[in-house]
Amino acid sequence: MEQASQQVRGVRPGRVGSFGVVLLAYMGALLAAWGSLTLVGDLHPLAQGLVADVVATLVIFAVSFAVNNSSVYDPYWSVVPPVLVGWWMMTPEALAGNAHRQWLVLALVGLWGARLTWNWTRGWAGLSHEDWRYVDLASKHGRRYWLVSFSGIHMFPTVLVFGGSAALWPALTATAPLGWGDALAAAVTLLGIGCEGLADQQLRAFRLQRPPRGAILKAGIWAWSRHPNYFGEMTFWWGLFVFAAFTAPGSWWTIVGALSINLLFVFVSLPMIEERHAARREGWRAHAEKTSRVLLRPPRAS
Numbered sequence: 365m366e367q368a369s370q371q372v373r374g375v376r377p378g379r380v381g382s383f384g385v386v387l388l389a390y391m392g393a394l395l396a397a398w399g400s401l402t403l404v405g406d407l408h409p410l411a412q413g414l415v416a417d418v419v420a421t422l423v424i425f426a427v428s429f430a431v432n433n434s435s436v437y438d439p440y441w442s443v444v445p446p447v448l449v450g451w452w453m454m455t456p457e458a459l460a461g462n463a464h465r466q467w468l469v470l471a472l473v474g475l476w477g478a479r480l481t482w483n484w485t486r487g488w489a490g491l492s493h494e495d496w497r498y499v500d501l502a503s504k505h506g507r508r509y510w511l512v513s514f515s516g517i518h519m520f521p522t523v524l525v526f527g528g529s530a531a532l533w534p535a536l537t538a539t540a541p542l543g544w545g546d547a548l549a550a551a552v553t554l555l556g557i558g559c560e561g562l563a564d565q566q567l568r569a570f571r572l573q574r575p576p577r578g579a580i581l582k583a584g585i586w587a588w589s590r591h592p593n594y595f596g597e598m599t600f601w602w603g604l605f606v607f608a609a610f611t612a613p614g615s616w617w618t619i620v621g622a623l624s625i626n627l628l629f630v631f632v633s634l635p636m637i638e639e640r641h642a643a644r645r646e647g648w649r650a651h652a653e654k655t656s657r658v659l660l661r662p663p664r665a666s
Contacts, residue, residue, distance in 0.1 A: 382490030386436055389427040390443065393420035409455045410530055413448050420444070421522040425514055433491050434498040434513045441521060442480035445529045449473050452536050461537045465546060469535055469607060472553045476600055479557065483564045497636060524628060527621030528601045534612030545610025553603030559585070559660075560596025567593070578645045588660045590651070591637070594629050595658045601625050634658070 377385065397416035404415045421440070428436040452458055453466050498517060502509040535549075566584040585592045601622040608618035634657065641648045654664040 376490065376492040379488075379490040382488075382492070383485075385427070385431060385491065386439070389424055389436060390439075392427075393423040394447070396420060396423045409452055409457060410533055413452065413530070414526055417444060417448070417522055417526050418519070421518050425518045428513065428518065429510060431491055433494050434517045435488070435491075435494045437518050437521075438488070438495065439481050439484050440518075441525055442477045442484070444522075444525060446470070446474045446477040448526070448529045449532060449536070452533065458536045460539060462539055462541065464542055465538065465607075465611075466536050468542075468546065468550060469532055469604075472550060472557070473529075473532070473604075476553075476557050479561055483561075483568075487568070496640070521628075524621065524624050528604060528625055529621070531605050531608045531618035531621050533608075534615050534618065535607040538611040540611065543610070546607065549603055549606035549610065551603075552606050553600055556596045556599030556601075556603055558596070559599060560593050563593035563596060580641075580645055580647060580651050582651065582655075585660070587655070587663060589656050589658055591634060591658050592660060594634060595660060598622075598626050598629060598658070630658070 397420040400419040404412050428434045505512050570581045605622040
């Protein structure tokens, strides 16, 4: 996803110190989540995972509040799914499942998580910066901002990502041998990872060239979509759903996660970014008229 940040006022630790704060926050969140599992051992593994996920989010929110920067939560999106999948693989229900499918799923989710987290790591300036969307929300809501941050920036994404990850439960517990459905799911998932990775790399290279203020990236995969990184992210989550669709066709609930994430991007994230680009980049509206918003396709003729 597109990284954009804004300077945060006040004295902040340097980049190394900021990463130290974030690392300690996530270690604390992991320990708190692990400890919460001892209290809900009688619940279904999906319910246990949700409780641990919420507890971890509460810890991250507490740190975000303490340092007055909601961007502490940003890597949570990509860090948690591999942890959830790895833990579910160790449950009694999954121990009877097909190990080959389980490791395939874990490898794909791990690759996605590692790449996205690395992209965040190399682009994050530290606690001296905060995502511009959070800054705008703080300006708009004033004293109510931290209620908005808790519900909209921290807890809501946690629930969505949990739903997308939970769709893998049927695949992790299925005993059937690998088949063409697994191959299709892996292909869709890899397509999403590859597309998002390529888009992020091209965007990073463009920014390192220090283009003129308001310049628009129109080369490479960005010539075929205004937001190819979001296309890749959405494709990844639909790929996880495809695993469930073939291993448990009757589990209709597995579509909720991918669909919810898709709707979040289409109706919330992308409109905010489009509005900002239109206000800050001359020629954006003309670019939007001939370039697909998300799906990859050749640009329309002028």
